[in-house]
Amino acid sequence: MRPMALDTPVGGGLRERKKQATRQALIQAAVRLARERGPDRTRVEDIAAAAGVSPRTFNNYFSSKEEAIASAAVDRAERTAEALVRRPADEPLADALRHALADEHPDPSVRDPEARAQLRLIMWPQLRAEYHKAELTMERRLAAAIAERTGTGTGRDLYPRTLAAAVVAALRVATTHWASSGKDVRLGDIIAEAVGIVVSPVQAGRGGK
Amino acid sequence: MRPMALDTPVGGGLRERKKQATRQALIQAAVRLARERGPDRTRVEDIAAAAGVSPRTFNNYFSSKEEAIASAAVDRAERTAEALVRRPADEPLADALRHALADEHPDPSVRDPEARAQLRLIMWPQLRAEYHKAELTMERRLAAAIAERTGTGTGRDLYPRTLAAAVVAALRVATTHWASSGKDVRLGDIIAEAVGIVVSPVQAGRGGK
DNA sequence: CGAAAAATTGCGTGCCACGCAATGTCTGTG
DNA sequence: CACAGACATTGCGTGGCACGCAATTTTTCG
Numbered sequence: 001m002r003p004m005a006l007d008t009p010v011g012g013g014l015r016e017r018k019k020q021a022t023r024q025a026l027i028q029a030a031v032r033l034a035r036e037r038g039p040d041r042t043r044v045e046d047i048a049a050a051a052g053v054s055p056r057t058f059n060n061y062f063s064s065k066e067e068a069i070a071s072a073a074v075d076r077a078e079r080t081a082e083a084l085v086r087r088p089a090d091e092p093l094a095d096a097l098r099h100a101l102a103d104e105h106p107d108p109s110v111r112d113p114e115a116r117a118q119l120r121l122i123m124w125p126q127l128r129a130e131y132h133k134a135e136l137t138m139e140r141r142l143a144a145a146i147a148e149r150t151g152t153g154t155g156r157d158l159y160p161r162t163l164a165a166a167v168v169a170a171l172r173v174a175t176t177h178w179a180s181s182g183k184d185v186r187l188g189d190i191i192a193e194a195v196g197i198v199v200s201p202v203q204a205g206r207g208g209k
Numbered sequence: 210m211r212p213m214a215l216d217t218p219v220g221g222g223l224r225e226r227k228k229q230a231t232r233q234a235l236i237q238a239a240v241r242l243a244r245e246r247g248p249d250r251t252r253v254e255d256i257a258a259a260a261g262v263s264p265r266t267f268n269n270y271f272s273s274k275e276e277a278i279a280s281a282a283v284d285r286a287e288r289t290a291e292a293l294v295r296r297p298a299d300e301p302l303a304d305a306l307r308h309a310l311a312d313e314h315p316d317p318s319v320r321d322p323e324a325r326a327q328l329r330l331i332m333w334p335q336l337r338a339e340y341h342k343a344e345l346t347m348e349r350r351l352a353a354a355i356a357e358r359t360g361t362g363t364g365r366d367l368y369p370r371t372l373a374a375a376v377v378a379a380l381r382v383a384t385t386h387w388a389s390s391g392k393d394v395r396l397g398d399i400i401a402e403a404v405g406i407v408v409s410p411v412q413a414g415r416g417g418k
Numbered sequence: 419c420g421a422a423a424a425a426t427t428g429c430g431t432g433c434c435a436c437g438c439a440a441t442g443t444c445t446g447t448g
Numbered sequence: 449c450a451c452a453g454a455c456a457t458t459g460c461g462t463g464g465c466a467c468g469c470a471a472t473t474t475t476t477c478g
Contacts, residue, residue, distance in 0.1 A: 015444055015455075022456095044434070059435065081260060128345075129338035136337075158403050162382045166407040169374035194367050198375040198407050202463050224424075224475055231425095253465070263427050268466065 023061055025051040030068035035117050039069060039126045069121065070130035077134045080104040081141030085148075093149055094199045095141075097167055102188040103196055105175070119187075120179045122172075135172060139164045163199065170194040234260040239277035248278060248335045278330065279339035286343045289313040290350030294373055295355075297313045306331055306351075306376055310404055311397040314384070328387045328396075331381075343382060346372045350396050372408065379403040 029050035033042045044065050048058040058147050062068040084100035091099075122131055140154075142164035147154045175193035178187045225312050238259035242251045253274050257267040271277040293309035300308075331340055349363075352375035354361045383403035386395045 018444090043432095055434095056459070057457055060457075063435065065434090084315060096444075105423090107378065132338065132341045158383065158386060161369065161386070161408045162403045165378035165382045166375035169378040170371050172471075173371045173374045174367065175338050177370070190367065194371045197368060197371045200409055221475075227475090228425080252463095264465095265427055265429090265467095266425080269426075272466065274465090 003012075019113060021101070022051065022053055022057070026053070026061055027071055030065060031072065031118055031121070032122060034065075034069045034124075034127075034181055035054040039066065039121075039124050064130075066127055068097065070127055070134060072118070073131055073134040074137060075124070077138035078141065081138055081145060084142060084145045089149070093146065096149075096203065097199055098192045098195050100169070102172055102192045103190055105171075105187055107187040116183075122175060125178055131152050131172075135168050138171075142167060166198040167195055170198045179182075231260065231262055231266070233279055235262070235267060239271075239274060240281065240327055240330070243274075243278045243330060243336075244323075248330075248333050256329055273310050273339075275336055275339040279336055279343060279368075281327065282331070282340055282343040283346065285313065286347035286398050287350065290347055290354060291352045293351060298358070302355065303405070305358075306408055307401045310376070310380055311401045314380075314396055314400055315416075316396040319415055328384065331384055332388055342382075343388055344377050348379075351376060362365065375407040379407045 018079070026047060031046045033046055033050060042065060044058050045055050047068065048055040050060075058068075061070070080101060083104050084096060087096040087100055121127055139161070140180060143154050143160040146152075146163055147157070147160040149158065154157050171191060171194065174191040175187070177194075178185060178190050211403040238250070239256045242255055242259060251274060253267050256274060256277065260267075267277075271280070291369060292313050293305060296305035298307055330336055346371070352363045352369040352401050355361075355372055356366070356369040359369065361368050380400060380403065382397070383400040386403075386411060387394060387399045
């Protein structure tokens with residue numbers, strides 16, 4: 001049998017650990033170079049070199065430099081959806097959505113100045129498509145969670161998918177607004193406000209269509 | 210002086226007319242080939258050939274085949290936003306939005322079977338980014354119109370941009386839902402329902418934040 | 419008509435995604 | 449511990465695309 005009981009979880013094998021290491025190295029290199037020079041002026045060759053790996057290997061992990069740069073957003077999207085699932089089941093949907101989104105997007109102004117610059121990357125047009133992909137996955141996750149709460153189906157009813165899409169859109173507008181405005185506002189507050197616009201208590205309380 | 214008084218408007222010059230002609234030829238060729246073979250399997254070279262023009266000329270009009278294919282969506286986005294502006298000023302915002310969007314998206318099932326297939330192109334992942342660009346322009350137009358109605362500012366207040374983004378997101382979900390479901394439902398109805406989910410009369414009636 | 423303006427085109431360059439096969443590295447088993 | 453199979457890395461080659469540049473053709477308008 002196996003000498004240790006941990007296989008898939010943390011990535012017990014040395015193999016898997018190295019894999020994640022190079023993956024993270026590629027992401028960090030991609031984000032750093034994108035912040036410094038801009039997404040254009042950043043070639044795949046440069047990212048690979050900065051991560052100490054061959055250009056061909058880069059494409060084994062990501063199919064484009066944009067995908068590497070925005071991959072952090074994909075992870076955040078997953079975590080945000082999970083945060084909604086973890087909210088208490090008896091909490092009103094509107095509140096659950098507000099908290100789930102705002103809690104996963106703390107204001108990085110103070111603690112981490114680089115994180116702020118990283119969030120600002122969302123404004124580069126060339127990265128928009130990739131961030132949009134991340135938003136689509138968040139939509140699917142949120143729709144599933146909303147359907148779960150309201151007793152509707154993602155395929156049958158329009159409600160879960162529409163509300164999820166609206167909430168994600170609100171999140172995007174809030175983040176963009178925050179990134180382009182002054183630093184004296186808290187990101188979480190803006191997100192909560194934007195989400196509140198699209199999901200009002202009166203409608204969130206309803207069941208099926 | 211000029212022998213004729215028409216210069217910019219309808220495209221008086223023969224030059225401008227030919228330009229729009231080749232542009233339309235490229236769009237039609239791109240859409241047709243994309244419908245037949247799929248967006249992949251459709252090279253820029255093929256589109257240019259089908260439009261009777263050189264590949265280099267294609268790139269003078271569009272910077273990618275996806276842009277050519279989705280350009281119809283951009284036009285529709287413009288028209289939709291204008292439709293909102295034309296709604297009576299005293300009409301409640303929720304109703305104005307529902308009507309503007311639904312009226313500009315009549316059900317093409319009966320009159321034009323090809324239009325239906327064209328709308329289905331929205332589901333191809335490779336075209337998503339380009340359709341998203343169209344959605345972003347619609348967002349900006351709608352936000353401006355909403356700000357106009359509610360007396361808020363697109364830059365200052367979060368409300369217009371957020372509501373516009375939510376409405377556009379609802380439109381996307383509705384269109385996707387309709388495209389992937391049976392033909393016995395009217396597109397306009399689904400859009401109206403989806404829009405109704407994100408914009409309730411109770412909130413749409415409010416003024417500033 | 420004739421010159422300026424503008425569109426089309428061919429050519430060259432750089433970047434990129436990806437299939438394929440060779441090579442190197444890790445893993446579990448006998 | 450050795451080994452065979454699984455898996456990651458890499459180099460190479462191919463096809464496609466976006467775009468700058470300059471030559472050529474077409475349109476415009478005095």
